[in-house]
Amino acid sequence: MELLIAIAIGSLTAAGVYLVLRKRSFAVVLGMTMLSYAINLFLVVTGRLVIDRPPILQGGAASYTDPLPQALVLTAIVISFGMTALVVMMALGAFLEGGDDRIDMPRRDLTGADRKPPGGTARPGHRPEGGA
Amino acid sequence: MSPVLIALLPFLGALLPGLMVRAGRGAAASACAIATGLALLGLCLHIPAVMAGEVVATRLPWMPQIGLNADFRIDGLGLLFGILILGIGLLIILYARHYLSREDAAGPFFTYLMLFQGAMTGIVLSDNILMMLVFWELTSLSSFLLIGFWKHLPEGRQGARMALTVTGLGGLAMIAGMLMLGQIAGSYRIGDILAARDAIQASPLYLPALVLILIGAFTKSAQFPFHFWLPRAMAAPTPVSAYLHSATMVKAGIFLMARLWPVLAGTPEWFAIVATAGLVTMIVGAVIALFQDDLKGLLAYSTVSHLGLVTMLLGFGTQSAAVAAMFHIVAHATFKAALFMAAGIVDHAAHTRSIARLGGLRALMPLTFAIVAVAALSMAGIPPLNGFISKELMLEQATLTGAVFAGLATLGALVSVAYSLRLVVHVFMGPERDDYPAAPHDPGMGLWLGPAILAALVVVIGLAPDTTAGWLVGAATSAVTGQAQHVHFALWHGVTPALMLSVAAIAGGALLLAAWVPADGLRRALPRADAKALFDAMTLTAERWARRFGDGLTNGSMSRALAAFMLTAVICGVAAWETGRAGPPVRPMLPVQPVAAVGWVMAMVAIGCTVAFHRRRILALVLVSIVGLIVSCGFIYLSAPDLALTQISVEVVTVMLLLLALNFLPKRTVLDTGNLKRGTDAFIAAIAGLGFGGLAYAIMRRDFAFPSISGYMLENSYKLGGGDNVVNVILVDFRGYDTYGEITVLGIGALAIFALTETLLSGRSAQRLRHWVHDMRRAGDRHPLMLVVATRVILPISLVVGLYIFLRGHNAPGGGFVAGLVVSIALVMQYMASGFAWAQARQNIPYHALIGLGVLAAGVTGAGAWFAGKPFLTSAYGYFSLYGIEPFELATAMGFDTGVFLCVVGAVMLALNSLSRIARAAGQRVNVRPMDIDLTGGRR
Numbered sequence A: 001m002e003l004l005i006a007i008a009i010g011s012l013t014a015a016g017v018y019l020v021l022r023k024r025s026f027a028v029v030l031g032m033t034m035l036s037y038a039i040n041l042f043l044v045v046t047g048r049l050v051i052d053r054p055p056i057l058q059g060g061a062a063s064y065t066d067p068l069p070q071a072l073v074l075t076a077i078v079i080s081f082g083m084t085a086l087v088v089m090m091a092l093g094a095f096l097e098g099g100d101d102r103i104d105m106p107r108r109d110l111t112g113a114d115r116k117p118p119g120g121t122a123r124p125g126h127r128p129e130g131g132a
Numbered sequence B: 001m002s003p004v005l006i007a008l009l010p011f012l013g014a015l016l017p018g019l020m021v022r023a024g025r026g027a028a029a030s031a032c033a034i035a036t037g038l039a040l041l042g043l044c045l046h047i048p049a050v051m052a053g054e055v056v057a058t059r060l061p062w063m064p065q066i067g068l069n070a071d072f073r074i075d076g077l078g079l080l081f082g083i084l085i086l087g088i089g090l091l092i093i094l095y096a097r098h099y100l101s102r103e104d105a106a107g108p109f110f111t112y113l114m115l116f117q118g119a120m121t122g123i124v125l126s127d128n129i130l131m132m133l134v135f136w137e138l139t140s141l142s143s144f145l146l147i148g149f150w151k152h153l154p155e156g157r158q159g160a161r162m163a164l165t166v167t168g169l170g171g172l173a174m175i176a177g178m179l180m181l182g183q184i185a186g187s188y189r190i191g192d193i194l195a196a197r198d199a200i201q202a203s204p205l206y207l208p209a210l211v212l213i214l215i216g217a218f219t220k221s222a223q224f225p226f227h228f229w230l231p232r233a234m235a236a237p238t239p240v241s242a243y244l245h246s247a248t249m250v251k252a253g254i255f256l257m258a259r260l261w262p263v264l265a266g267t268p269e270w271f272a273i274v275a276t277a278g279l280v281t282m283i284v285g286a287v288i289a290l291f292q293d294d295l296k297g298l299l300a301y302s303t304v305s306h307l308g309l310v311t312m313l314l315g316f317g318t319q320s321a322a323v324a325a326m327f328h329i330v331a332h333a334t335f336k337a338a339l340f341m342a343a344g345i346v347d348h349a350a351h352t353r354s355i356a357r358l359g360g361l362r363a364l365m366p367l368t369f370a371i372v373a374v375a376a377l378s379m380a381g382i383p384p385l386n387g388f389i390s391k392e393l394m395l396e397q398a399t400l401t402g403a404v405f406a407g408l409a410t411l412g413a414l415v416s417v418a419y420s421l422r423l424v425v426h427v428f429m430g431p432e433r434d435d436y437p438a439a440p441h442d443p444g445m446g447l448w449l450g451p452a453i454l455a456a457l458v459v460v461i462g463l464a465p466d467t468t469a470g471w472l473v474g475a476a477t478s479a480v481t482g483q484a485q486h487v488h489f490a491l492w493h494g495v496t497p498a499l500m501l502s503v504a505a506i507a508g509g510a511l512l513l514a515a516w517v518p519a520d521g522l523r524r525a526l527p528r529a530d531a532k533a534l535f536d537a538m539t540l541t542a543e544r545w546a547r548r549f550g551d552g553l554t555n556g557s558m559s560r561a562l563a564a565f566m567l568t569a570v571i572c573g574v575a576a577w578e579t580g581r582a583g584p585p586v587r588p589m590l591p592v593q594p595v596a597a598v599g600w601v602m603a604m605v606a607i608g609c610t611v612a613f614h615r616r617r618i619l620a621l622v623l624v625s626i627v628g629l630i631v632s633c634g635f636i637y638l639s640a641p642d643l644a645l646t647q648i649s650v651e652v653v654t655v656m657l658l659l660l661a662l663n664f665l666p667k668r669t670v671l672d673t674g675n676l677k678r679g680t681d682a683f684i685a686a687i688a689g690l691g692f693g694g695l696a697y698a699i700m701r702r703d704f705a706f707p708s709i710s711g712y713m714l715e716n717s718y719k720l721g722g723g724d725n726v727v728n729v730i731l732v733d734f735r736g737y738d739t740y741g742e743i744t745v746l747g748i749g750a751l752a753i754f755a756l757t758e759t760l761l762s763g764r765s766a767q768r769l770r771h772w773v774h775d776m777r778r779a780g781d782r783h784p785l786m787l788v789v790a791t792r793v794i795l796p797i798s799l800v801v802g803l804y805i806f807l808r809g810h811n812a813p814g815g816g817f818v819a820g821l822v823v824s825i826a827l828v829m830q831y832m833a834s835g836f837a838w839a840q841a842r843q844n845i846p847y848h849a850l851i852g853l854g855v856l857a858a859g860v861t862g863a864g865a866w867f868a869g870k871p872f873l874t875s876a877y878g879y880f881s882l883y884g885i886e887p888f889e890l891a892t893a894m895g896f897d898t899g900v901f902l903c904v905v906g907a908v909m910l911a912l913n914s915l916s917r918i919a920r921a922a923g924q925r926v927n928v929r930p931m932d933i934d935l936t937g938g939r940r
Helices: A002-020 A025-045 A067-098 A107-111 B003-023 B025-044 B047-051 B076-099 B106-125 B129-147 B154-185 B190-194 B197-202 B206-220 B229-235 B238-247 B249-259 B268-290 B295-316 B319-350 B366-380 B386-401 B403-428 B445-463 B465-481 B497-514 B516-525 B531-553 B558-579 B594-612 B617-637 B641-662 B675-700 B710-721 B726-734 B736-760 B764-770 B785-808 B816-834 B836-842 B847-867 B893-921
Strands: B056-058 B061-063 B072-074 B877-880 B888-891
Touching: A002 A025, A002 B558, A002 B594, A002 B617, A002 B675, A025 A067, A025 B594, A025 B617, A025 B641, A025 B675, A067 B641, A067 B710, A067 B726, A067 B736, A067 B764, A067 B816, A067 B893, B003 B025, B003 B056, B003 B072, B003 B106, B025 B076, B025 B106, B047 B076, B047 B465, B072 B076, B072 B106, B076 B106, B076 B238, B076 B249, B076 B319, B076 B445, B076 B465, B106 B129, B106 B238, B106 B249, B129 B154, B129 B190, B129 B206, B129 B229, B129 B238, B129 B249, B154 B190, B154 B197, B154 B206, B154 B229, B154 B531, B197 B206, B206 B249, B206 B268, B229 B238, B229 B295, B238 B249, B238 B295, B238 B319, B249 B295, B249 B319, B249 B465, B268 B295, B268 B403, B295 B319, B295 B386, B295 B403, B319 B366, B319 B386, B319 B445, B319 B465, B366 B386, B366 B403, B366 B445, B386 B403, B386 B445, B386 B465, B386 B497, B403 B497, B445 B465, B497 B516, B558 B675, B594 B617, B617 B641, B641 B816, B641 B893, B710 B726, B726 B736, B726 B893, B736 B764, B736 B847, B736 B893, B764 B893, B785 B816, B785 B893, B816 B836, B816 B893, B836 B893, B847 B893, B888 B893
Parallel strands: none
Antiparallel strands: B056 B072, B877 B888
16 A cells, blocks of 8 residues: 555655646646645654554544644645645636736747737727626 | 843833723823833842842753753843843833834834843843853844835845845854863853853863854954944934944944853953954044944944944953953943933934034034933043043053053043043034025934933933942942952043043044044045955855756756655665664564455555556546545554545545635646656655665564653553543643644644635736636536435434544544544535535534634633643543432543644634635635525536
8 A cells, every 4th residue: 555655745746846837827837736735744754654644632542643744734725725726826817917828938038028918808099898 | 120031021022012002192202111121120129139249040940951941140240231221221112213204113113122132131141151142142143124214215125135244244253162161160150151261261172262252242242344334224213223323233243252251261362352353443433433424323433333342342352451451341331321312312413423414403402412422522532521531542552562552542532522522512513504405403301311321321420430430330340250349430530641642642633633534545545344244255155056946956846856756765764774774673564354355455456547547637546535434444443543534534524625716727637758768757756665665574573672652652542541542642641742742733734725715815826717717517506405305304313423433532432533524525515515605604613713712712721731740731630420320530631632623623624715715716606595506507
């Protein structure tokens, strides 16, 4: 079982790293999610594999699994949600402001030239009906 | 009053202007004045004890492990400087109240001023050099804010930057020097260091420590060659100049030299560096001051010169020279603060500070003239004013040191007489002019009272030096030299060499002023070194190199930087593995269970497919959530039910979040990388995966190298924390402080998201959003009947489930985190099913407030432990019974967990809410009823 879990962690890492190295923001978000899975799993298994012995105290139980990595990972999961949300918001903001979802800093940003509007989705002069 | 409170009062006062400024500038100034006055009163109450030779000290352990303690002491030196800082501070507050114009923001100004005052008071009352360094850096920062207070003036900004750069760099050097000093003495307490003179002077580290500390002191006190920042700082409002450059900031370096005088002074190195630097500064400053056209510039360079004088006296290293130095500090503070304030009055009245455009103000501003005349004559060293006494003392010490020093000191004094007289003659004497930029007149009492008090002091100290200042100077000198000093000052000592030199200096100075016009012509003909140009060139070069270095490292390509990071991580990991020692893989492997194997195969397929199809974004999202689900199941398998609960609920909110975001992002990723790039990335990914997986395998096959601390947690979870769920007890009790930090981070993240949304909803992107056309057709029934009904039925049930999970958290899987997520999901479901506007109208909860409330609740619960005399976040628990239900447990940890719960709900909802607001801005129609049908079918 240890080998299978190690392979799963390795695959999650590899997939995560590959996606993080893409040039578009959404892939990077997916990659970061994958990497969080890998790291959280890794942290949990540093307490070694223990089956069916959750760290809930009860009379008669001989031993429990290591609770410390679990406590670490629990907050890590929630924080990684916060991080994902922030990154997604930044990606969205960059797309709305800059017109594309590349993550590299374009050279034209350094020279200050103007950027083009979002790729084909916005038609100036057209206003949707309704609205608040 | 405790010395701690005295040092703290100005900081407390700094909070007041922000609260009071709505009631007007007067209220803000009064609040500051009260805080300052209280601190001054508290300090003065210690005068009898200090005069009796006591050192009032308090000790508060802060980080005793590294020798950092909040130790304060009041001895003669601290008393002298404290009275100067707080006393002149009081006058400055009065002056500033009337000086600032209506456009100036009085609130920030007084806040900065009080911060600065607190930092200075902290320096002079510190009994621990590490803490003194903290205050030292604070003076650099707060003076930066004060000097650059007029943000619209480029000179103000440049001057502030230069002051910060020079004094900040000096501060860095001083930190190194102070650490060395502490190392040699074996303690960072000033009391201990002062007792370790022999050890320090015998140490090989003495010279480096001395040089580094002196760099700090010289930069702060504007000693040559670091003097150039001070005149540039004159772009500050005049109250700032009067405070910083007469009594306080520039005296900090002097104070430090005096404070460490017993251990550092008296060696040839000390004499060579300090006395020489002081002498050169005195002469250079005086000569430049003589030719300044700006009133404040003249005063600034004269300050440089006088600081040089005090430094030189300290450099002599004799006890009588120290007496002279202390006396001159008092004298200089009185006359220079008065002069600066008077310069501000002239500027205020005549709308110019250029000496060339002034003159003949004697009859127009008689009161100001009187103040300036008294103060300037004191600066020139004319009897019977206090400047005469200190100048005599200085010349006497220079005569004792040697002919060279005597001659050059007299030269310095001579030039000083010339510029002091010039201040009177060129500004106030001469014929009245008719081309002043504004009609000069004497100001109201608020402006002249402060300098007038100081001018009166100048006279009184001169006439009765022993009764007015002698005792204080004596106490200060006793503290500096470490031996009780009984000082005696007098105007008349008989005909001494010092008197002869003094007379020569006055006569020569008057002659020099008479020949000012030809002298100025001569100076113009000579080449000059401009320190500012030099400084600018240096900073530009440093910036250019930093830019070159930074650009060389990264070209703006994120994936390149990340690839470099990944490779570095792998290389470090391999190196650590190769050089470290790991035991043999002794743990037996667990057998593979069929269900686990099936889950594993599914996960691997999903991972592979995610990578393969990641460009089809919605599909990739589905695949990732499959991986997440299996990871959650894996947590159950690995005996981690809490994690499984958390992971699965986070999974739900993450998918919702990404779906909402995908609404606006392209649904497909364009293929824009070549085969080579993808191949390289795949290679990097493969070795990263191999490395991390291999490491996981290696760890799992080995036993713990050291006994784990988890045993303690398991054993004491119930005994100390009162809970059976060890993970929850660790979160809310054993490691509660970590959790407290984490919910704060989560809250900050959510607030950042909110702020980003605010930005996006204004400006260019808002315009784009208004004209947004969705690239996918929308469903006709946006709010399907089935979903609406189902979520409404489920809402109360899921809220109860959330409550249940929260309550059981201490003893069974659950707790604030999971409960918060479950409740958020229940609420978000309403948004999704019934529409944002409809749901918002019915659950108008301010989510930011929820985050704040959560952090507060957790903090208050933690602080509650203080009242029981326990450390922060210690929890207590007990069993209670109510009629009708069985006994149940209540723990204070529950209050903390409530904080966690509120924070998580607030953060998750704020994040999702922000995305919904963007959707609304993009023209999503607002429904008034929970169910509606879009008859256009998404076509428009």
